[in-house]
Amino acid sequence: MSKPFVIANARIVDPASNHDAPGAVLVEDGVITGITNGAPQGIPDGAETYDAQGLVVAPGLIDMRVFTGEPGHEYRETLASAAAAAAAGGVTSFVLMPDTTPVIDDGALVDFILRRAGAKASVNILPAAAITRGLRGEEITEFGLLKEAGAVALTDGRESIQSAGLLRAAFTYARNFDLPVIHHLAERTLVGDGVMNEGALATISGLKGIPVEAETIPLARDLQLAALTGVRYHAAQVSTGAAVEQLALAKRRLSTVSAGVSINNLSLNENDVAPYRSFFKLSPPLRSEDDRRAVIDGLNSGAIDTIHSGHDPQDTEVKRQPFAEASDGAIGLETLLAAALRLLHSGDVPLFTLLRAMTSRPAELLGLASGRIAVGAPADLIIFDPEFPWVVKDMALRSRSRNSAFEGARMQGAVMHTFVAGRPVFSHAATAEGADA
């Protein structure tokens, strides 16, 4: 196995234990075997030392919502290119959405993903399996066999199941196998032909709007069905203040429900769309500034549990189109931490809250041993400089697609080193940004 090493002179930040203090982390055989305050102690012979130079050492990020193009659309993204982007962004594990061609709705395909990931990917790829065959929202898949094959969760990815009866059956059967269900919220007839947040801006732009209720009506249904069935339910992504209110209310009674938010909905609002910038065409759409403030409050209050990138590679052909005709989605693995740190620097969200939503909380929801700095936990670790200034340049990104909503953005905070099970998988010094900085 790998040689033991020590990350010394670090600011260790572990949200799971509310620990934020100088110290050192010892890693042996891919596992954290020691954490000391101050100078390292009890170092085994031959251990290498990384000098963290006072930077933050945190658990590697766990991203709950990532799309790739493998299998079926490898020109958009492969598992290997997504993993490279993840490593550069400090993401050591991500939940892979089943929206591929073919759809991941069969145990053999889960197995394919795990074998491909094991052979090609530098970070942990956690496959989620489809709730319904072909993501058609009609028949449920083989939850038990999918779990045996290695699926960590059930989700229909970009699709939202419309039938309450089918959802009830899926929730009930998922509980049978103790699988979490992650569900995207979009009431199809209210979304209609809508392409951005409904309101004055959409009207002036001549674009069809998507009302807030397209999210809150399915959320209300899902929360009632979660209460009825006892399923571990995760609202894939909420974007509105009204949804945050519903979640806060539901969480008073139910410990089995949780919710995620895209970094895009925390960082951007509907004004970023103008004029017709299709890289900002997302689902859910970027909402009003009031809604953005409300989801930030929801993150701080605990109504929202997790932050994800929603990484969704789309090629130029489908993205550089008139706004209404362009595909939804933006890449985000490499910019996730930096964009999240904007909320720290703006004073909106404390560091523990941000990191918890991308480390220990996803780990709890998915039943993972990672997401914390603790003796015995996997050595999925990042070293990051919360102040490092850089500019997002699309051509420097590792994703095969270029549809970043943060293209040209000035960031404060960058990942310097990423370790997966003790293996170094990314070093900032070796990159172009590192060289010209």
Next chain:
Amino acid sequence: MATSSPASGTGGQGVARPAFRHRHLLGISQLNQYEIVDLLDRAEAMIPISRQERKILPTLSGKTQINLFFENSTRTQSSFEIAGKRLGAQVTNMSVKTSSVAKGETLIDTAATLNAMRPDVIIVRHGASGAVELLSQKVGCSVINAGDGAHEHPTQALLDALTMRQHKGRLAGLTVAICGDIANSRVARSNLLLLGAMQARTRVVAPRTLLPRGIEMLATEVFTDMRQGLEGADVVMMLRLQHERANGRMIPSVREYYHFYGLDEEKLSFAKPDAIVMHPGPMNRGVEIDPAIADGPRSVITEQVEMGVAVRMAVLDTLLADREAQP
């Protein structure tokens, strides 16, 4: 700024004007009131050319104009074609059915291909809001928006304004009621922007299902009752109701729509006695307008068509003549 005042109604031939600062005409939203007045003055000066026997003012001789229409529109396309030809330009019509766009080529590829043929101006109509602006970013020539989705149709608003000015002598202070399918209308948006910039009082009149959220940002007043909306209006502008809207989702039936929102003699009697009736065409007689009104003495609908040619001549001349002055 310009020497003419916004309320000026006279043709400005011979008056030194500042160079037009825009390469494209993508929307009324890009124009200030002085530029609007300037374009209207230039258009007014173009009217006599179309009325003379030899209808030619060859300022664009040797220039290439491409009409690129992704949506069918005989009326607007022929208006631009005639305007270009009267200025001496070489005009090529490209309709989507005969082009590679039908074979799945992207808009940007189309733009690059046409650009390589070195046209001087491309007139574009497209079904998606913002599509014309996107295309304009990819070509080296001027682009004129002939209608994009539910966003803008600037030459329509200019020709409507010219028609109003011809009849009323001014735009400022006029009360203009725009009636019908506001939600899906680019004509309504461009008119609201233009009339707002010219200090006219704008009203939108429609059933609530055809009023988009936030429309009060664009219109002075919002009405759901036609009689109240027309009360004291100087101009009544009717919009076309697409038949597919009256399918029980937005509007229950044509019959109910006509009853409450169709312009007939009785509803029109609430407007000023000298109010004019406008329609961008093509009309649905018996859906949004009584045939007797459409063809009656207060209708200026055919005059709008004539002003359309003058406005498009003026826009072409302005964009291309000013291009010539630049290196």
